[in-house]
Amino acid sequence: MIAYRIFPWLFITCLCVCICSYGQPGTRSEKLLLDNGWRFHLGDIPFPVIRGNSESYNASKAGNAGGAAAVKYDDSQWRVLNLPHDWAVESDVDSSANVAQGYRKRGFGWYRRSFTLDSTDKGKNLELQFEGIATHATVWVNGQVVRYSWSAYNSFYIDISAIARYGKEKNQIAVRVDADAMEGWWYEGAGIYRHTWLVKRPPLHISTDGVFAQPIKTADGSWLIPAEVTLENTGNKSAAPQVNIAVYDKYGKQVTSAQANATVDVLDKAVVKLNLHVNNPELWNIESPVLYTVKTVVTANGSNDQVTTKCGFRTIRFDADSGFYLNDKHVKIQGVCNHIDHVGVGTAMPDALWAFRIQKLKELGANGYRCSHNPPSSILLDLCDSLGMVVMDENRNFNTSPEYLAQLEWMVRRDRNHPAIVLWSVFNEEPIQGSPVGYEMVRRMSKIVKRLDTSRPVTAAMSGGFFEPVNVSQAVDVMGFNYEIKGYDRFHKEHPTQPMTSSEDASGVMVRGEYVTDKTKHTLDSYDTQFPSWAATHRVAWKAIAERQWMAGCFVWTGFDYHGEPTPYTWPTVNSNFGIMDICGFPKAAYYIHQSQWIPNKNVLHLIPHWNWPADSIGKPIKVMALSNADNVKLLLNGKLIGEKKNDLYEMVSWEVPYKPGKLEAIGYKNGKEVSRYVVETTGVPAQLQLIPYKDTLKNDGQDVTPITVQVLDAAGRPVPTANNHITFEIKGAGNIIGLGNGNPNSHEPEKGNQQSLFNGLAQVIVQSQPGAEGVLTITAKAEGLQPATISIPFKKVPAVAAVQ
Template identity: 55%
Template sequence: MLLLIACVNVNAATRERLSLDRSWLFHQGDVVESAIAGHGDSYSNAKAGNATGAAGNEYDDSDWRHLDLPHDWAVEGPFDPKANIAQGYRPRGIGWYRRYLRVDPADRGKHFELQFDAIATHATIWVNGNVVNRNWSGYNATYIDITPFLRYGDAMNTIAIRVDADAMEGWWYEGAGMYRHSWLVKRNPVHVVTDGVHATPRLVKDKQWSIPVEVTLNNSGKAASDVIVEVTLYDAAGRQVAQRTAPARVGVLANSTVQLPITVNNPAIWTLEKTNLYRVTTRVLQAGKAQDEVSLNTGFRTIRFDAAQGFFLNGVHVKLQGVCIHQDHAGVGVAVPDSVWEYRLRRLKELGVNAIRFSHNAPAAEVLDMVDRMGFVVMDENRNFNTSEDYMKQLEWMVKRDRHHPSVVLWSVFNEEPVQATEVGYEMARRMSAAVKALDDTRPVTAAMNGGFLTELNVSHAVDVVGANYQVPDYDRYHKAYPNKPFTSSEDTSAFMTRGEYKTVKEKNLIASYDDDAAPWGNTHRDAWEAIDKRPFVAGGFVWTGFDYRGEPTPNEWPSVSSVFGIMDLNGFPKTAYYIHQVQWIKDKPLIHIAPHWNWKQGDKVRVMVMANVERIQLLLNGRALGEQKVDPYRMNNFDVAFEPGKLEAIGYRGGKEVVRTAVETTGAPVSLELVPDRAQLNGDGRDALPVTVRALDAQGRAVPLADNEVTFAVTGGGRSIGHGNGDPNSHEDEKGATRRLFNGLAQLIVQTNYDAKDAVMISATAPGLQAARVTIPVKPVAAEPFVAPADAPLTFVRSWRIAPDGDTRPDPNQKLASFDMNTWGWGSPPMRAAAGSKYHLYRASFTPRKNLADGTGRIRFASLKGKAEIWLNGALVGKKDSYAAAPLDVALPAGDGKREINVLIEAEAGQGGGIEGNVTIEPAR
């Protein structure tokens, strides 16, 4: 029989956080049941645990698709010109997920919590036929106490989730389905609640710091408990720095909060360059034995937004060199593996980004952990501007989950709301700001306003830092009107570029990458940064956007299916904007870049843009000097050059000496393919994934910038392809298929290891007329994180029974019971044991066998029947048991369709009770 847990290095005495990503069943499309009619069905439908259809316990999901999470079904589907442009012309719709759990009887009394990190978009969740949660956002996590609903032993538990992805929260691609991780958390009755440790450091004076730790406990047990709460602080090397304990009493089914302030002298400071992270570990002890343990990272740093000089981190001025990013990536939609997120963040770090605005929603928890380690500051943004109860819970969840992260320096309550300039907007923002401050008063609150901050009463009066989306003409005007109010660009630029294109072709929806084109409300990359950088009072900016994203293909429409705002494309391949910002934002090493490529026609007049962070540059063509210019740090440097094949070089000088050089060359036709993995190795844990760059080379091994060959992939060994892309905003290729065309010389394949992989991942790429490429990526066997063991679709359990009144006269087992009679017969589930005294006991239930058991090969299995027994099915006697002693019984299930009615008549031995003493299941023949 199936075991619940397969786990590694788990301390069973405290808590177990088990991945629930494996082995889900999925059905795309709604599952519509017949209308409920009649007395019996109406009565039953209103009772606990009696959900019908795909939400119910015994629904036949045997033909559903098996998959692992994270999962985005929208990215798997075709493009449809009739679908929503904002969603990238991807149909979304309704989907269902189901999964099964077996809980060990030894765990009875533990506290069980389901955690879904995000489901796009609206989700209704059932456990064992009970609605346990309805969630109204695709961006917040859901924590569900399922302890009261659980069955133990061989009686399976059913999780069913209906996802409504037709519901929209944004005007960009939002994906569809269970696209982040899921978890089962098992804890002792007295435990720390999820997100229940508040540990945000504060500077007291000089180098003395305090962490006013607050711990919230819960007791799901049956008796009040006296415990000791112990909080220990460890530095990055694992050395204990401080410890504090405090007693607590936690009532039955109640919460209790404990304060444990910790003083720390002269800690290592968290900075963008040295991300010193400390570990706060909280333990709950009872009679000296650990009952629960939870750890989180935090960091010691100070932040300040100054109205005149901008942002200060640890007292040092830092200009925010930021980007806004959405959460989808080529090939995988919003179901982005954690390791691909690490790749995206690494690309931003290499660009010179020091600040990220996760727009317009809270990111995955794992992403913020990476941000803490890699050294960015973050604007953490709420999705829905609404002060009603459901939406305030979303805001409060974000703050509780994220307040320990040193990277978070701003809470944003909204983005671009039409009521931002009104009293209504002010009152809503005032309440949301107060809710944030009640949970964390160490960071300022902002809101991303696209106007309206100069009216008499508006949102800017309710926040600590004014965030302006675009509004460059009003930067100075606002600062003059409110010189004491801190101010930042919360969103800027909105410029257009198609990667690798250097001629705008409107009829093909292609936009040249010279940074000349921007949205009417925005500015070019160069103009936007110049406006920010030259104004000390502007704390910094957040470019719209760091990466292209699906949907919102402004200024284009069909056939364009993704945006062209990005500094990089959907794969993380750089555009010209990447190099513009890199030379502006990185000062500690000399940089120089040339745009465009050098594959043109003889005599073409080519605009050459040189981007550098040095003092002077010189341009050479085939060794011949074309000119020298002083570097313009804002506008960049441009030359008009008559094309001739060969090498175009740019040389950078400081103090009259050459410090950096780069070149582009004319290539030949492509002759071979090349595969370039982002990393040298993969972990065989089933989660690790990496991007592989695919490109075409000429006979001299140079990348061909205009290659557009169609490439076929094959992945074997310890991994698989999970998607691919090429950055073409007009491509309608299947992102999960076997082929992808190169776009301006590049494509990207994403491979992921299989669970428990030991073999290397072998990738081949072929294209007609080109030499194939092959690469082998070693796989390091690693222990999987603790997980809930996969579960196949279970047997059909016959659970809900009617129980006739006991008597000494043999009843008619097929007697009629009026559909409106809910009281003459009782109700029960196995085990159902009748007390001694009456001779006959009658039980009735109905069930619909799974398709694979309804063809005459199924069996009705009684784990234990006590007393002589007759088994009647749809009015016909199908089995008998002739002994009084408790024993199992196995009865053939006749072939048939639809619902069956089963009646079990028990004749008890004189002076003995009788009944159905174990599970009743419909199983395959053994």
Template identity: 55%
Template sequence: MFASMQIARAGTPERLSLDPGWLFLQGDVPLPSIKGQGASYMTTKAGEAPGPAGADYDDSTWRHVDLPHDWAVEGPFDPDQNRAQGYRPRGIGWYRRYLTLPVTDRGRNIELQLDGIATHSTVWVNGIVVNRNWSGYNGRNIDITPYLRYGKEVNTIAVRVDAEVMEGWWYEGAGMYRHTWLVKRDAVHIATDGIHANPVQKNGRWTLPVTVQVDSSAAAARDATLDVILVAPDGRAVARATAPVHVDALHSASARLDLAVRNPQPWTLDKPALYRVHAVLRDAKGEIDSAETHTGFRTFRFDADRGFFLNGQPTKLQGVAIHQDHAGVGVAVPDSIWEYRMRQLKSMGVNAIRFAHNAPAAEVMDLADRLGILVMDENRNFNTSPDYMQQLTWLVRRDRNRPSVVLWSIFNEEPLQGTEVGYEMARRMVAAIRELDPTRPVTAAMHGGLFSDKGAVQALDVAGINYQVWEYEHFHKTYPDKPVFSSEDTSAFMSRGAYKTDVAKHVVASYDDDAADWGQTQRGSWKHITDHPFMAGGFAWTGLDYRGEPTPHEWPSASSFFGIMDLCAFPKNAYWFRQALWIKDKPVVKLMPHWNWPGQEGRPVKVRVATNAPHVRLLLNGAVVGEQDVAPFDMATFDVPYAPGRLEVVASRNGKEVGRDAVETSGAPARVVLTPDRSALLGDGADAVPVTVSVVDAQGRPVADANLHVRFDTDGAGRIIGVGNGDPNSHEPDKASERSLYNGLAQVIVQGRRGAHGKLVLRARADGLQPAEVLLAVRDAGALAVVPEAQPIVRPGTWRSSPPQSERPDPNVALADNDMNSWAWGDPPLGMAPGAKRWRAFRVSFPLRADHNDGRAHVVLREIAGKAEVWLDGVKLGDKTSFAPGPLVLPVPHGPGWRTLTVLVEAEPGKPSGLLGDVLIERGTP
């Protein structure tokens, strides 16, 4: 019945990127001591923030950057820095951005959205503090409508970032490392994250209850109508409902609508069907706002005896935990690189991700929904004070519609977890979550306190156990009705491409024989889970290597060895072991190690096969050297006397070959090879492509043990934004045009330039080798929804105005420092009505930017009514000799950074007078 529905014309809300065009200063700016009545008085006033927070601060020497930006990854490795943070300096940083708004925006609601800043930050708009935040992982939606200026006036956003503080014991980066947005909407509008639409199945029938929050910054109460349309994956509108909304001025209201949905396509791991919930707000004059979210139709449950079920089918959580940094870019990971990482994980057999130990970016959660990956959505801070509860509720409001999310997690490994205090805190956090989303269970990752008389576990719906595999059965007997899963396990070590452990060189062999004292191997951890049917699954630590927490080694190691893949998302052998354990619908056969062992002829080499086949046969140069039935978890291992040539494994089932793999002895490196993940990218300044760098010998065989140095350069519509090689011991810079291979591989990340299209040519050279060149198409991204960059304008303020006077006042008269009232306060237009007293003085003190203080700037007084004298720092600049209203432009000589401008105005008898137009300091020829 809904096939013929037409979606209403989209409204006029704008969500514009604020990513490009920021100015950045690494380091803090010491502020002068505030002394004296005048300075003390002024610095407490709205709009008068001192230093870089102020609207008129001189940032002319600051560096230009585009966001996302992580300044820590640009820094050197330093053994005196925090090992947990990857031995990289962090510190303090400042960002500033200028923008203008058309006069047509006046009356609209303007929201500043900051998606993630590491770590603590304070935000000012036009010198007014508008937000303080105590986490590097939550986004903020800040209503900045009251503070804005329109037309030619320039608005200033300033952000101070304190990355000295840390929330995690891993690399967290530093700076504005996620996206920023400016959202413009009608004064009556759908709130950000204001649509709650989570499908419910009852008695085999699906309904979609939709609640929409409407906010108002209008000056009076208004009535509106809300239309909600459900759009199927094929674009058809399949359900619709309408409800009235009445919202008072500066208040919020909500509307509840229920949509009946017949036979929806299910969201599954293989076919993640996503539906769009499109909400349109109308008043008597037409459409005023619209918003959209997506959702999916799926059922899931945790069973205390049988584990996890998705859409009624038993499904083990084949999960990994991951942090958010990547080679070359730190935590400022482009969305497309995130997609590459998650595709790599999905291809390994991952069906679930725990984003440890914090909320990821919204774009990453979108990928989980779209790719069909379940999510354990984890809160960062275990704290029930208001600031931290706001972080928790923000996370739930943002993600509660997502079909990927099956667990809310309130903490990881907290010392209070087994105490009464921990119970009380957990109970309150669980209650806050249930108020916003009663459909998903709440868990926590616990490494102790599971059996205390009073602890967090009693408040949880599902228990998560970190590492303590010996407690699985004990827990199930103690809490027979509480579902349980492994929230963290494994902690196994590998150096990608290395096959001999060398403790002195911080190298760990890649056979899956090494794990932390508290952990297990890849194979062993999964065996513990599959041996216990009541375990819902687990999350291996970790899916990818990450900077910081360099375990099992410290300096010079700067990143972890835990990853199933390395920092570049290149698979280690752990990847193939997990594939063999997790993938059931196709054969997996991987032979290890490489077969380059010069000088080891005749000596045994350990050979291991990762496979899900039941039988393997090993051949060296065509001759059988071994044959085994495959143990499901131990896989197959051989000792093979080394001889150069071709080592091959043939996997079979019931005597029939199902797959094979081979390694071959290579010659010396002869040629560099560049392999991009994609052949094209957008010229939007955001899309990025990882390019794999490798070398082959004269016969085209990969040289798996090559560690030579490669140099890169580009031409055309793009640039290099980072390099890496996955070596946890490497101290080569991430921001560079060169990199050494690590065991045969390196990575260079290229990005299309904003507004560019055409071709991007990447070249790679290594001494003595044939160079490589690859061409990528950079496609026109079309009109980009970006807030244009604006140039700062020096508009002196705040002005003081003397009382009307009968005689010409002294232009250099000094006011007492504590005199806040004998002269008035304000900014032009500053007028004086006709009267017997014809003279008035106007004065302002202001900072003059260095790029305006070179002797070539001018003071521009747009309109003065009356005769006038203009004085700067006690020196007369010039006169206006006519009473008639008109402009005055005068040169500004080079001088100190702080200036005082005084204008004496004489009124024509019986006529109004004063500064009736803007007063600006402009560069160049007037």
């Protein structure tokens, strides 16, 4: 048995869940959003050819970058936009482009941004932060190369204190992005697709990702936070700071504190260690994810720096005989894997859209999230902390060279404070996983992880090779299986002391609202019958996990459909079909299958298919499937009993019903009592549009978004599940449409603009507020021959986001 205990802090750099802070009262630090007002050029811009001696000499000097990286380059004709930005999702699909990238051409792009610094900023530590650029990037500041980035998924931080300019003289950032470079076999987007920041701090300050506080439960049952604070001194004299840490409960009451002194030499770092004791804290768990606030203050030479983070108190344990334990309570991990894109916005995901997606997964009954196959945006981890979702955090590049080990180290440093994270994954499905080379590489990567965090186990998502004499499974703590159901029992028998989980599961494929598999039309039925050769249906895969107590759980591939990797079809199919939900977040039948299996205290009942079949279907058998956790399900058609069957929680229950228009009704029973009822009716023709916003209000910070569901109703007000009308949208007020979609994996309609067709009754439009918006945002949907729909979403006044002007 291997036990792990982890209760880390939450270090947050998000807009939506404001838990980490810079610039609190009494501090001099400021964290300013740098997303707005960038200039963008699609395509590469060659550097000028240099031949002369003088030109060669000058071009090699600091600050003399040429071409579009030059300080005085004329970018006045470039497009002005706000980040996050993904230029790939703005383009049309193209059959000649890479199938894995969703048939979207990527190429190269340039970004430029200028800003000024007040003379009072002289002497401060100034840092640019880029949370993510797809894929490779070169960054210049004031004509100097300051960073090369070799991963789309790693943040990087640039100290510009030495080269900054003050007063009226502008500072110029130039970024060249190479999005032809690929790290994955899925849609990766293109451009600066995550947030950017400018951080101003005192010369003596807390380093970025420099607070590490991990509550642990000691042998005597008490709780201890052995905190580490990394300090940095970019000033011109040595400092002797005092470090103060205080912990506050959810009511704002201080529960403990500690102080320590340190010395930090000029242009040097120091790590300060403090122990904080906490009595009887409330525990973080899936049902009640209680977070504590931690304030770290560093004072010296008349100035101070302060960082506010969060922590959660809990224990985790992976047991080879009985699975996963959270706070010594057995929990089956009911997880999902996901990529990082959404319809309409691609990888340029607003924070509020991440919140929408995690909420949808919680409603599904998921309690686990695998970051596939890369470190996520920090907002995702913040949300998992605050909403109660355990996480497998995953490294992207399997490589033990210094550059790539630094990427792994960055991931652990940034993310190790999150109580949600329970596993570190060092790779996914590497061909050398069953070899001594793979073993040696993972042995070294695991050492890097455990030098930074000993509280969580290391795993790797293996798709084979784990029965070879020397293989990666021997270098990890928890064995991770990808689609290897047949290997579960043998591995457990041969390695009875090693904990096991399914790191990637199922890969069943279906298309929302389709009930016939037709290869000529690229459709897949929704009865959970279709899966690739390596995979299994949702029902078979979950049964294999549920019936083996020693399997910690699973991470289903995937929670949502995503751009790219179309399977089993290729062109004209452009999106995946693996999702439990489609790319908009609309549930497929798999959603109700898993809900039935994953939420035992909720009475779940759902019927498929719809009951709108053409006239020539009358009398022909239609497969009707009830997705439920009831003991028994009764089915009636137009009040006439079709039959009652005992439900199988793994297989569900179905009937062959001769089609007749009318009302199909299911009734669920537990212990002989009716607990659920679901009705599917034959509807009339489309008559009117309906708009349903996910949120009733929008914050006026220019960051908030809400998806809006678009559907068609018949004259009786019933949704028409077969409607495919073309919709035009009009928007009034201080907001914008930032994306559209309909969940159709074969759709080639633009995801930007103001038009979209319904697919099997549904479409989605995503709107975003503008900074300082007042009044309401009004959205109108129109379609030929249908009554239009209009909704108004009020703006909620909130403090403006601190930003670089």
